[in-house]
Amino acid sequence: MADDLKFSDFTRGEQVRIVALGARLAKRGLADDGSDRVYTADLKARIERIEDTARARKSK
Secondary structure, three states, X not given: OOOOOOHHXXXXXXXXXXXXXXXXXXXXXXXXXXXXXXXXXXXXXXXXHHHHHHHHHHHO
């Protein structure tokens, strides 16, 4: 599939940003006590925008 992305499809800067955002997501996940009141959609959206950029670059 053309939409499948590997970690090597990202630039070095994108890789660093994804890892940092993933760490922040994990930190927020640990802060959640099971009530699902911790907001993570903003970080997920940022990661998705990075993925969209890489996907567009790959499809060229």
